[in-house]
Amino acid sequence: NAGVTQTPKFQVLKTGQSMTLQCAQDMNHEYMSWYRQDPGMGLRLIHYSVGAGITDQGEVPNGYNVSRSTTEDFPLRLLSAAPSQTSVYFCASEGGANTGELFFGEGSRLTVL
């Protein structure tokens, strides 16, 4: 099983550009989420989804959009990138056992110049 797959692994943007970070999981998990990780800080929740067609905001949602049209995919969109969005982004899914056992992708490192 591939688990949680994120693309791209690395991306450099200029301020104001837009892009989409892709996340796909093949475990038929209902719950998916996006976190960002900055140096010296823990992971912070951006957006999450408890199933297809349902999304909600996390701790730091500003500047990001998400959609969940299928169970498998949960893309994260940056409409107008800012240097403050330079970070490592992680997508995670959970299998419905109502535990904290999230399955994470390997991350996408984004640099905004």
Next chain:
Amino acid sequence: GESVGLHLPTLSVQEGDNSIINCAYSNSASDYFIWYKQESGKGPQFIIDIRSNMDKRQGQRVTVLLNKTVKHLSLQIAATQPGDSAVYFCAESISGGYNKLIFGAGTRLAVHP
């Protein structure tokens, strides 16, 4: 506000010794706690969890202790191996599950031969 913190940013141990990683939490309403391990260049990986109705839980070579009186959580790793070198995060949840996990900043564990 709600926060999850760690006492030591870096812990160095000798191979074969036992390691203890500590975590303090501030929200007395938190009822579910998780430890994650993150190796360099990878996403976090679930290690073990504990609910607030327990004081101790054991896994393979790992033990989590919860002291609700002083709001303290620890992860003990027995017979530490080089493969245990990573950053360890504690996380807490009020809902008892995966929604809106709050992660600490992390502790780096360095295992020396």
